[in-house]
Amino acid sequence: MSPTASLLAQRSSRMTASEIRELLKLLDRPGLISFAGGIPNPALFDMEAFQQAYARALGQAKGGRSSLQYSTSEGYLPLRQWIAEHMATKGVRCEPDNILITCGSQQGLDFVGKLLLDPGDTVVTAAPTYLGALQAFNAYEPRYDTLSGNGTANLLRTSAEVHGSRVKLIYLVPDFANPSGATLDLASRERALDIAGELGCLIVEDAAYTALRYDGEDLPPIAALDQKRRGSIEKSLTLYCGTFSKTLSPGLRVGWVCGPKPLLYRLTLAKQAADLHSSTINQVAMHEVALARFDDQVAAARTCYRERRDVMLASLERHAPDGMVWTRPEGGLFVWVTLPEGIDGRRLLERAVDEQNVAFVPGQAFFPDRSGANTLRLSFSLPDPQTIEEGIARLCTVIRSSLPTRR
Template sequence: MTTWDSLYARRASRMRASEIRELLKLLDQPDVISFAGGIPDPELFPSEAFKNAYADILGGPEAAKALQYGVSEGSLRLRRWIAGHMRGLGIDCGPENILVTSGSQQALDYIGKLFLSAEDTALVQWPTYLGALQAFNAYEPRFERLDPGANRPAVDCEAKAHDAGGRVKFAYLSPDFANPTGLTLDLEERRRILSLAGELSCAVVEDAPYQCLRYEGDPVRPLLALDCETSGAIENTRTLYCGSFSKSLSPGLRLGWVCAASEVISRLVLIKQASDLNTPVLNQEAMARVAEEHFETHVAKTKAVYKARRDAMLMALEKHMPAGTRWTKPEGGMFIWVELPDGIDAAELLATSVEAARVAFVPGRAFHPDDSGANTLRLSFSCADVGKIEAGIARLGKVIARTVTSAL
C-alpha cells in the first residue's frame, strides 16, 4: 500500500479545507437560514442576458474562435472593457495592463507563486480573507499583521522578516467592504499603506471584488489610482489590483482579472501559460457582451436589493443581540462582522445554533492567520430576504443570550 504522506511536498501540510466551502453544504437544507456563504443571490443573475450572449456567439461567425484555445492574457474584447472600467476608477491603463484569470482566486494564487519564497513575509489584515490565506499558504510564507490605522515603522517589519529568513514581499488587503469585516479604508489609511510599501520596497495587492457594491457614502479612490497619481503612470506603480465579475454579474463563469504594470502582467502570463493555458474563451466573450450592455444597470439593481438586506440585518442585530455583542456597520459589500463577549467560542456556538435554531454563520477564527478570534463570527446578508434575516437574527440572538448566561 502506498504511503502517500511520505510523497507529498512539504507545503501540502499547510493546506486546510475551507470552513466556508463546507458550510455551503447547509444551503441544501431548506429549513436552515444561512448567513454563512459569501455568495451572490442567484435570483439576481442576468440569466437572460447571458443566454442571449451565448446564442449570439455560438450562432454566429465567431463560434469557432470562441470554442478554440485563446491567448493567455485573455480575450482582447474583454480586456478592453476591463481597461475602460479601470479608467472609470481613475486608473489610466490599457489591455496590456490586464490579465484575465479564472476568478480572482486564481489571481491570488498566481501572485503568491510569483512573489513568495519559503519564509518570505506577507503583510495581511487581521482578520483577512480566508481564500487569500489559503492561496498564499502553498508558498510557505509567514504572515505579519498589517494595520492600516497605525503608523508602524517599516524597520520593524523588515527586521522580523529578516530574522525569519526572508523579506517582506507584499501587503495584501481588501480596502472596500472587506471580507470578512465589511470595513472600508479611508483615504489616509490607503496613503499610509502605499507609504509603508514604498519604505519596504514591496508590492501592494489590492483585492477589490466588492468595490462596485457601495450602498452609502462617497467612494474612496482605489489604491492603484492613488499609486498612479503619485508615481505618474501605471508602469511605475507597485500595486496589483485584483477585480472580479463574481459579485457583480456571475460567479459561475469564473472570471476575474489583475490590473498592474505590464512588466508584472507579462510574468503572470507566463504562470498562466504553465497552469491552464487560458481562461475559457467562450465565457470571456459572453462576459464581454453582457458587461458592455448591462453592467451598470445590473449593478444598480443588485445594490438596491443588497442595501435593503444590509439595513434589515443591522436593524435586527440592534433589536435582538444581547448586551456585550458588537458588530460592524458596512457601507457596502456582503458582510457584517460580529464580536461576541469574551469567553464565547463561535465554533461551539455554530454547532448549537444549527442544531437548536437552524441558523448558520461562519466562525471568525478561520480568518485569523494565528487562529485567534475565537469569539468572532461573520454574517452574510446577500442570500437571505428581509423576512429570513429578521427571523434568523432573532433566533441567533436568543442562542447567544443563552450561551452568555450559561457562561456567567
C-alpha cells in the same frame, strides 16, 4: 506506508482544507436560515442577457467557432479593452496590455503568490482577512504579519528581519472587506502605499466587492493613488485584482489583474503554465453582458443588498444582547460580529444549527494566527429581508444563552 501516502506526508502542512467549505456541506437542513454563504444572490443574475450572449457568441459562422477554440493566455482583447476603460473610471489609466484575464480574482492571488513568494517570505494582511487569499498564498509557505496602527512599516520590517524573512507583499481588500465589512479610509490607503514604498514590496489590492457600495462616496482604489504618486501605472507597486463574480456572475470564472506591464507579462507566463488561458466562450459572453448590462446590474445589486444590510443591522439593534458588537458596512455582503471573550464561534455554530436552525461562519479561520475565536461572519446576500429578521432573532437567542451569567 504506501508510496502515495509517503509522497503526501511530506506535504501535510502545505495545504489544509477550507473549514468554511466543509461546514457549508453540513448546512442542507430544511428550514435552516443561513448567513454563512458569501455568494451573490442568484435572483440578480440577468438570465436573458447571458442567454443572448452565449447565443451570439456561438451564432456567427466564424466567430462562433473561435469561441470554442484555444485563445491567448492574456485574454480576449475586447474584454480587456472594456476592463481598461472600466479601470479608467476608477482613476486607473491603463491599456489592455496592463490587464490579464484570470479565472476569478482568486487565480490572480495564486499567480501573485507563485511569482513572488518563496517559503518563509512575509505577507502582510489585515486580520481578519479573506480566507481564500490565505489559502492561495499558503501553497507558497509564507509567514504572515498583520497590518495595524502607526509606525507599522518599521515594526513589520523588524518583525520580518528577526525571522530572516523578507516582506514581499501587502494584501488588502480596501472596500467592504470579506469578512470584516470594513473599508480603508483615504489616509489608510495612502499609508499602505508609504509602507509598501518603505518595505520595497508590492500591494495586492483585492477589489472583489468594490462595486457594491450602498452609502457614501466611492474612494479611489489604492492603484489609482499609486499611479497618481508615481505618474504612471508602469511605476506602480500595486496589482489590482478585479472580478465579475459579485456583479454579473461568478459561474463563468472571469476576473482580472491590472498592473505594470513587466509584472503582467510574468503573470501571463504563469497563466500559460497553469491552464493556458481562461475559457474563450466565457470571455466573449462576459464581454457582451458587461457591455450591455454592467451599470444596470450593479445598480440592481446595490438596491437589493442595501435593503438586506439595513434589515440585518436593524435586527441586530433590536435583538442583540449587551456585550455583542458588530460592523456597519458601507457595502459588500458581510457584517462582522465580535462576542465577549470566551465565547467560541465554532461551538456557537453547533448550538445555533442544533437549537435554532440558523448558521453563520465562525471567524477564527479568517485570522492568519488563528485568533478571533469569539468572532463570526454574517452574510446578508441570500436570505430575503423577513428571513434575515427571523434569523437574527434566532441567532441572538442562542448567543444570549451562551453568555456568561452575570451577578
